[in-house]
Amino acid sequence: MHGRILHIVSGIVLMLGGLLAFLLPQLASLTATLIVGWSFILAGVLHIVEAFRESEDRLWNGAFGVLGVLLGLSFLINPFGGMVSLTIVLGAAFFASGIMQLYLAGKRFRTYSIWMLAISGIVSVALAVMIAFNLFTAAVTVPGILLAIELMTTGIALIMLRPDARKQTDPATASV
Numbered sequence: 001m002h003g004r005i006l007h008i009v010s011g012i013v014l015m016l017g018g019l020l021a022f023l024l025p026q027l028a029s030l031t032a033t034l035i036v037g038w039s040f041i042l043a044g045v046l047h048i049v050e051a052f053r054e055s056e057d058r059l060w061n062g063a064f065g066v067l068g069v070l071l072g073l074s075f076l077i078n079p080f081g082g083m084v085s086l087t088i089v090l091g092a093a094f095f096a097s098g099i100m101q102l103y104l105a106g107k108r109f110r111t112y113s114i115w116m117l118a119i120s121g122i123v124s125v126a127l128a129v130m131i132a133f134n135l136f137t138a139a140v141t142v143p144g145i146l147l148a149i150e151l152m153t154t155g156i157a158l159i160m161l162r163p164d165a166r167k168q169t170d171p172a173t174a175s176v
Helices: 002-023 025-053 058-077 079-107 114-133 135-139 142-161
Strands: none
Touching (some): 002 142, 025 142
């Protein structure tokens, strides 16, 4: 019972966070950028520590560590630049994903299921183009909106995950 309640409460908290991120996408984008900046710094420090602990790949670990710390500091010192960087990466990911989906839809041209894949690919490419032509406007909203979607869907998944946990049976023995 306590696990179920914890899942529901966690899901509600995540959904409220997602709603807040939808209402304040600029603040959510800034928050996401700062979290990414601190994550780069932490990862960089861990690489530097590993460079001193391990004789193999010392140079690579040290170089990646310094690069991570510098990248993280750049996100913290210039958050708007960090938001632009994140948005460029997101736009590139949308574009690559869309092209791949369109390619896969083209390979399966004669099957019924390609239409949703093709539509998804077109939407992904369109989002990438919209980001590219409105980069600075998109930079302050897109990361926050995507964070909001992630929080909302994760919250819903947590709420839906556990309600019937006690009622579930092993499928192999259910009909016995």
